[in-house]
Amino acid sequence: MITLTDIAYVRSGVEDLQGAVRFASEIVGLEVVDSDEPGVAHLRADARGHCLTFVQGRSGVISSGFTVAGPEALAEAETELEKQGLLVERGDRAGARSRGVSEYIAFDDPFGNRVELAAAQFRSADPVRLTRGAGITEFGHLCLDAPDVHEAYRFWSTTFNARVSDWVGDGACLMRIDPVHHKLAVFRGEEAALCHINFQVDSLDDLMRNWHFLVDQGVEIVMGPGRHPTSGSVFLYFRGPENLTYEYAVGGRLIEDDSAWTPRVFDLEQPSSIDMWRGPVAPTTRQRQLPQTVPAATS
Numbered sequence: 035m036i037t038l039t040d041i042a043y044v045r046s047g048v049e050d051l052q053g054a055v056r057f058a059s060e061i062v063g064l065e066v067v068d069s070d071e072p073g074v075a076h077l078r079a080d081a082r083g084h085c086l087t088f089v090q091g092r093s094g095v096i097s098s099g100f101t102v103a104g105p106e107a108l109a110e111a112e113t114e115l116e117k118q119g120l121l122v123e124r125g126d127r128a129g130a131r132s133r134g135v136s137e138y139i140a141f142d143d144p145f146g147n148r149v150e151l152a153a154a155q156f157r158s159a160d161p162v163r164l165t166r167g168a169g170i171t172e173f174g175h176l177c178l179d180a181p182d183v184h185e186a187y188r189f190w191s192t193t194f195n196a197r198v199s200d201w202v203g204d205g206a207c208l209m210r211i212d213p214v215h216h217k218l219a220v221f222r223g224e225e226a227a228l229c230h231i232n233f234q235v236d237s238l239d240d241l242m243r244n245w246h247f248l249v250d251q252g253v254e255i256v257m258g259p260g261r262h263p264t265s266g267s268v269f270l271y272f273r274g275p276e277n278l279t280y281e282y283a284v285g286g287r288l289i290e291d292d293s294a295w296t297p298r299v300f301d302l303e304q305p306s307s308i309d310m311w312r313g314p315v316a317p318t319t320r321q322r323q324l325p326q327t328v329p330a331a332t333s
């Protein structure tokens with residue numbers, strides 16, 4: 035079993051690099067990190083050197099990154115994944131540098147979501163300079179799509195240390211890899227995709243201020259403000275350029291004692307299973323997974 039220690043980053047292809055960066059910084063509030071790579075832009079939310087990277091090119095998610103404990107754990111993971119019959123690619127130096135990690139491997143999950151594991155993600159000792167006072171505290175979770183969430187859970191819980199915290203029927207599997215209620219979620223979708231990327235904010239005031247700010251800026255609100263009965267967080271989903279859905283959330287339960295927690299199943303047919311305040315539920319947008327047409331190591 036491979037132990038994931040944290041989520042690390044999302045890497046996304048965008049046709050309009052400037053537009054994507056402008057939205058992520060001026061609207062979402064992330065810090066733009068200096069980059070000397072042409073056609074590549076990095077954004078920062080927390081102590082991670084960066085957690086969101088845009089690569090000029092075809093629109094769609096390129097990969098989702100996680101960390102393991104170190105180089106030995108990464109080598110073991112590589113062996114383990116190959117033993118399972120997965121095609122594992124070793125990242126090269128340029129790829130590692132671009133990801134802000136020491137070394138990494140890449141593979142596709144059974145549904146075609148590109149997953150990367152890093153031995154270490156570089157931290158930055160510089161204070162985060164959020165572009166506006168959005169109150170972002172951290173990259174909270176990432177959510178992938180797969181046609182069968184139970185099958186997805188079999189993969190994430192047998193190959194990795196992911197534990198289901200709650201189900202929303204056959205529609206969503208919310209998984210933890212540490213006490214945070216979920217850092218990884220899989221939603222039912224027709225094909226592999228990035229459903230959304232979550233940033234935690236400091237307070238309910240931040241979330242509500244952000245909501246008004248987004249509305250003022252003409253940003254499409256996908257859903258919320260609402261409250262998830264599962265994690266208990268207050269959320270707001272909104273749509274950025276090229277179908278990248280962002281979520282701000284505040285709060286969210288911690289599950290400190292694994293043995294004391296029984297995953298709950300909420301009825302997918304009930305709107306209150308996603309928003310216990312029963313706000314309007316809009317279809318979420320998703321960023322489709324780009325096929326790996328070039329070796330992952332250089333993409």
Ligand SMILES: O=C(O)c1cccc(O)c1O
Binds near residue numbers: 206266286
């Ligand atoms: O926080 C949650 O519980 C949650 C539930 C459904 C969908 C989500 O994106 C969530 O973050």
Ligand SMILES: [Fe+2]
Binds near residue numbers: 177230281
């Ligand atoms: Fe979420």
